[in-house]
Amino acid sequence: MTTPLVTILDDEPEIRQMLTEVLEDAGFRTQSFSRAREFEAALKHVTPDVCLVDLSLPDSDGLALVHRLALEQGAIVIIISGRAQVQDRVTGLELGADDYITKPFDPAEVVARIRARLRSTRSAPQAGNTAQFNGWVAHFDRYMLEDMSGVETPFSHAESEVLRLFLDRPKRLISRAQMQESLGGAAGESFDRAMDVRISRLRTKLREDPKNPRLIKTIYGAGYIFLGDVVWS
Template sequence: MAKSVLLVDDEAKIVEVVGDYLRGAGFVVSTASDGERAVAAARARPPDLVVLDLGLPGLDGLDVARELRRSSSVPIIMLTARGEEADRVLGLELGADDYVVKPFSPRELLARVRAVLRRTDEGGASERERFAVGDVVVDCGRRQVTVADRAVDLTATEFDLLAELARQPGRVLSRSQLLGAIHGVAVPSYERTVDVHVKNLRRKIEPDPHRPRYLLTVHRVGYRFADG
């Protein structure tokens, strides 16, 4: 069955060009030109992924992401202007999975959409791995994380980042290595996003996010997952 994408942008040309490109790639595309319509559309017919412009009139993209995350873990890819780094970081902290900076090519966005959706699908036999350290259990086959037997709701990117670290407990992975493992390519300008996702993960799985037991920082290098 074709995957569905909700494309949210107030620029008609972007909606037209990107929408046609996604449809040509086999996606079912619905659109919204403002935040209120986006939230209503996502609730009426939940999509498999949302492409969300941050600079919307009225209810802006950050507000939309916040509303969606109250009841859904649908993957979100943000569209941002080049100078909106602070908003990008906030969007990631609200649970967005990825971002694309304007101006962008439809081909780049399509690659990002496919990568995020590929990660949200259940893994095959080769990915049916289960890792446990302390109270944290990472089940790759089910794409499920529990802490002290309590299910934790993660975005697709948060899960993949945690799973990559959990597969190699004790090993230090750089931000570049983590980006490469998650996206298939390491882009230096995107390395800051790893820190934001780690911050989100700590808030969700650590007893005390300010004194992490599981996701450990290695100064000037990257991160490692505790090995016991």
């Protein structure tokens, strides 16, 4: 949680190993994959903070993957590619990549660029206790949820855990497993039913339309995603 998770997607074993080594020396957690399919399967269970993606993969259209990663996962996406043409770089960046590094590259620069991205905004685990989002204000110190018109509704501790988890990682998929872990849930019994209930109650406090929730979205078979523009203060 404190150490960011970096995923590596590249079909060349030497590059995977080299990056893994350098990144772990730099203090990151890493996971590496050689195939896009493997990688996407893993995404159902973990949420990386940074994704290094090689565009020239044999089994997938890399750019489409980048597009999905940036939009759905909300992760920081850095393309590492052998294609050095300006046009490649521009389209990669426009499709949602946060950076574009051409091979051959220097490991130290990769680390520096990852740090630069992490430094800017989002990855910071929030220390504040008030968050604003889409007309709501959540006061975690008072366990109060403030309406657009100033009306306050109390929320419980269990609800605050879920809400904080969402507000810490907005617009990113959060798998059920991840939630259980984060919420101190014991190993998988029927605790997932309890989670449903927590989320259900949180939804009603946020006055979500059950048929068409706008803030807490369910991804069937994968987890939840919180859509909402969060500002901590």
